[in-house]
Amino acid sequence: MDELYYVGLDVHKRTVSFCVKRANGGVVKQGTVPATRPSLQEWMAGLPERWSGAMEATMFTGWIYDVLRPRAVELKVAHPYMLRAIVAAKKKNDRVDAAKLADALRCDLLPTCWMAPSEMRELRRVLRYRNLLVREAVRMKNKTAGLLMEVGAEFNKQRLHGRRYFEELVESLEEVPESVKALLELTHTHLEIFERAQKRLLRALREHPLLAERVERLRSIPGVGEVTALTWALEIVDPNRFSSGKRAVSYCGLCSAQDESAGKSQRHPLSKQRNAHLQMMLVEAAQLAPRFNPELAQVYEQERERGANHNRAVLTVARKLVGYLLAVDKRGTAFQPRPPR
Numbered sequence: 001m002d003e004l005y006y007v008g009l010d011v012h013k014r015t016v017s018f019c020v021k022r023a024n025g026g027v028v029k030q031g032t033v034p035a036t037r038p039s040l041q042e043w044m045a046g047l048p049e050r051w052s053g054a055m056e057a058t059m060f061t062g063w064i065y066d067v068l069r070p071r072a073v074e075l076k077v078a079h080p081y082m083l084r085a086i087v088a089a090k091k092k093n094d095r096v097d098a099a100k101l102a103d104a105l106r107c108d109l110l111p112t113c114w115m116a117p118s119e120m121r122e123l124r125r126v127l128r129y130r131n132l133l134v135r136e137a138v139r140m141k142n143k144t145a146g147l148l149m150e151v152g153a154e155f156n157k158q159r160l161h162g163r164r165y166f167e168e169l170v171e172s173l174e175e176v177p178e179s180v181k182a183l184l185e186l187t188h189t190h191l192e193i194f195e196r197a198q199k200r201l202l203r204a205l206r207e208h209p210l211l212a213e214r215v216e217r218l219r220s221i222p223g224v225g226e227v228t229a230l231t232w233a234l235e236i237v238d239p240n241r242f243s244s245g246k247r248a249v250s251y252c253g254l255c256s257a258q259d260e261s262a263g264k265s266q267r268h269p270l271s272k273q274r275n276a277h278l279q280m281m282l283v284e285a286a287q288l289a290p291r292f293n294p295e296l297a298q299v300y301e302q303e304r305e306r307g308a309n310h311n312r313a314v315l316t317v318a319r320k321l322v323g324y325l326l327a328v329d330k331r332g333t334a335f336q337p338r339p340p341r
Helices: 037-045 061-071 080-087 094-106 118-150 163-172 178-206 212-218 226-236 245-251 276-292 294-305 310-331
Strands: 005-011 015-021 027-034 051-056 074-078 256-261 264-270
Touching: 005 061, 005 094, 015 094, 027 037, 027 094, 037 061, 051 061, 051 094, 061 074, 061 118, 074 080, 074 094, 118 178, 118 226, 163 178, 178 226, 212 226, 212 310, 226 276, 226 310, 245 310, 276 294, 276 310, 294 310
Parallel strands: 005 051, 051 074
Antiparallel strands: 005 015, 015 027, 256 264
């Protein structure tokens, strides 16, 4: 059987540093290749027939992973935080990093992170971009109200962003500089563009064949809306990669870090090692879910009775929501509330 070679890849925007090693640690070759598809294809043609690769997770990892994966026996993506504890050293450069990745791979010490299929990563990118458009639309709304308040104009807050009311309001403004009117028109135009674009992207995701049935099941949970269900489906992708609800809660960033030594335990604020997109969406959903879900409302009230403030009670609701989402997603059936005792 042909020997298996181990390739460490230090990925950057313009270059990829590589180190190819044998199982005994001997260096076969190392160097740098431009981070372009043609260059990587040409570089792979010169590699041994059987090779396994490792690279660190960065914003450039996705497309490079898709280019290299078909030619590799196995290609792993290293967890950047866990990798620090293994390859930390006084001397650090691209060449050394690639060699250490190869060593961690051949010694089976590489802490890996899960890699979603390319099609799901593309849909996830669309959803995240849609969320960006929503945030920009909110900024435009706030800017419109701010401009009106700066010049002392009176307006109806609830109707401000409707087209007809806005046009009538701008026409009726007196003793207001023309520059402010121009800025108001510009801001409202951008708001409409962002609103139309985010609705178009959301509609495309809602109707996608990979998501439609799954999102419908998740929405059977009272208090779970369309955006929450889409975010869960595209950020989690495969619910079976979580062996327990606690692991899912940790991934969502809804639990605090813990230090325990010599019998003393200390809790810290919410961990920064989390999926920030999923954390934000779940916390927002937990603010509203108790209005539509009696069980979640009971969870919230019980936490408040125990002395927890509003924020802690919301986090408890969010953790319960994760349990519901994970159960429905793993089971593949609609949500069934527990019968009353």
